[in-house]
Amino acid sequence: MPQLALYTFGVLKAPLADPGPLTRELHDRGESVYPEIARQPGYVAHAEAAPGGRGTHFDLDWGAWGEFAVPGWYGKGRTRERVALAATLSVWTGLRPARDAIYSGLHREALNRRHDWFERTGHPPYVLWWVADRVIPTWPEGVARLEYLHGRGAEPYAFTFRRSFAPDGTPGAR
Template identity: 70%
Template sequence: MPPLALYTFGVLKSPLADPAPLTHEFYDIGEAVYRRISRHPGYLAHAEAADGARGSLFEADWGAWGEFAVPTWYGKGRTAETTALAATLSLWTDLRPAFDAVYSGPHREALNRRYDWFERTGHPNYVFWWASDGVPPTWRDGVSRLEHLHRHGSAPHAFTFHDSFTPEGTPLRPDAGTTGRI
């Protein structure tokens, strides 16, 4: 079965470089979330900048994950001092492990506080798709899928937890109890 790609994107209320306590809290919680998720069953990998620098998303070397990209609706800064976004790109074995990781533990706690940090944009903030075996998805892939989801809704090309699909394109029922169904 091919890996499941997950791209998340949110517009922050203040730049990543903001020295305010709320920004530091977001970073601290984010680091704890990544540590926990990276050990979660079903997690395969996530995009990491080669230099590990915070706030320099656009200038960072992302290796096989490609050049950093954002949706067209992002209108804030693109420098280390002005960037006001949070984005992730990860790979999973299936929907159930991704669902469990997102809606439990520290990530669930962070979701409960998302409006402390993020603007409400009226756009989707995550998208799934089945990636090709052996080829990591790129940031541009994630942006393209998220924009497709926004324009057309869930489809085998770009979908959500609630309206998801098998790798073959068959819709999944949210209440089904078998592997891959949530």
């Protein structure tokens, strides 16, 4: 049975290394949100770097999730001092469980504050697509689908919760 892949990407107003209160608040919020998301019905897995890795997102070993990648329009930097991004890659059993998890609880509260932490880029902040059961999506695939969504709009290849598709390509799947 196909599963749903979800890639999110946002450009932060300040680098992750910034000691300011907004960056600390974002980090602290993430520490609470991720465990709550992982307990939601329909959650399968999310990309995690191998334990013990050092460096930025770009330097870490992501295993089967592939080499870390970002959209071509991201230009804030790749060094520890300059990285200013938040990205996630996860797998879900379906659209409804993913949507319910994203738009409720602590994650919903964080979404309500997104403009405090993230720049408005004019690009979609997330993309969805279907993967075969037990297939692990990769960071480069997530980037490609997000860029596709930005350039061509929602289609079965890359879509959003608002303009979704069933695994067979039927529009309006819920």
